[in-house]
Amino acid sequence: MTEGDDRVVTTEVVTGTEPQQLNAEGGHGAVPLEGVATQQAPQAAAARDWPLWEVFVRAKRGLSHVHVGSLHAPDAAMAVRNARDLYTRRQEGVSIWVMPAEHITATSPDEKDAFFDPAADKIYRHPTFYSVPEGVKHL
Amino acid sequence: MPTSTRHLATAPSNADVSRYALRLGDDALISAQRMGEWIAAAPQLEEDVALGNIALDLLGQARALLTYAGQLEGAGRDEDDLAYLRDERQFLNAQIFELGNGDFGFTVARLLVTSTYQHALYAGLRHSADSTLAAIAAKAVKEVDYHRDHATQWTLRLGDGTAESHRRMQQGVDAVWPYVSELFESDALTTALAASGVAVDPNSLEEQVLVYVEQVLTEATLTRPEATVRHTGGRSGIHTEQFGYVLAEMQHLARSHPGAKW
Secondary structure, eight states, rough: OTTTTTTTOSSSSOOOOSOOEOOOOTOOOOOOTTTTTOOOTTTOOTTTTEEEEEEEEEOOOSOOOOEEEEOOSHHHHHHHHHHHHHHHSOOSSEEEEEEEEOOOOOOOGHHHHHHHGTTOGGGSSSSSSSOTTTTOOOO | OOOHHHHHHHOOOOOHHHHHHHHHHHHHHHHHHHHHHHTTSSSSHHHHHHHHHHHHHHHHHHHHHHHHHHHHSSSSHHHHHHHSSSGGOOOOOGGGGTTTOOOOHHHHHHHHHHHHHHHHHHHTTTSSHHHHHHOOOOOOOOHHHHHHHHHHHHHHHHHSOOOOHHHHHHHHHHHHGGGTTTGGGGOOHHHHHTTTSSOOOOOGHHHHHHHHHHHHHTTTTOOOOOOSOOOOOGGTTTHHHHHHHHHHHHHHHHHHHHTTOO
């Protein structure tokens, strides 16, 4: 399963009362639950379940933080610590960001065509029609 | 310790340093074994991994310390021989490390005490006159710093959480407390090695460790218990009933299949 796959992996039930519920079970990043089919929550998903956090890791100085996955934690401080154990134990990073998955507003798989298809056939948006004179540097 | 005594003191014998390394190594080894028992049994998957990481750090420390103890002993025993082929009375860990995991509150309470103790110990041992012990301590101090932080975070959350989490966290602290003072017992071995600059006198750690632990307990709205009983004997091979079960599980494979390779 790749990033942007239409399938939604979730173990929670949509209540429908919140404007935008997000989930990233399975480590595929925050995906909206609204308007898409979801599975029934397993019995074990009880009140002790912790909120979901998205984890971003900076591999080394000068690079930007990259989304690496998600995890559960009771609060932000524990989320950073869990992220350290889950995603950087083999020296993958020098800095970690975490953020509550519910604070991410994501595009919906339903909107994929409207959002992304129009860009597909506009090759003139790419600067490929200019011939570059020889000897021009730093272009 | 004034520097002058370091020159006056006689060089410590290999046997003494070996025994000291064995004590620290056994603390780390048994602690690793107990922490490892939480894997797949912790309250959450994330906590499985966190406790598993802590166990692996401790196992790494145990390997270095036991290997060094074996070298100094000079009887050709390596880390595996020491870990798997010694009997109960030959283990020199303090009893606090071997106690059954209990519930998560007990495990957190124990980890708070032991990691704070190990942190103070390794921080001091970095300046040991014995360069191997100093090197092991320099690496380990960063690891136990994280263990201490993990235990601190949980103590705060459970102590200052719900009525039930507070009750169980306090219960854990109460159950651990009678085993705390053994960590700070000095004896002829540690006194002699501390005088020659090799060891850290356990007695010298008591105040700073308890100050830190009490500070965390207070912030977590928990009470430091009064120890009416003080269990001791681990450093001379006297252990609790539960210790036999730890060894049985830890040593079973190596003893049933001698020389088995992964």
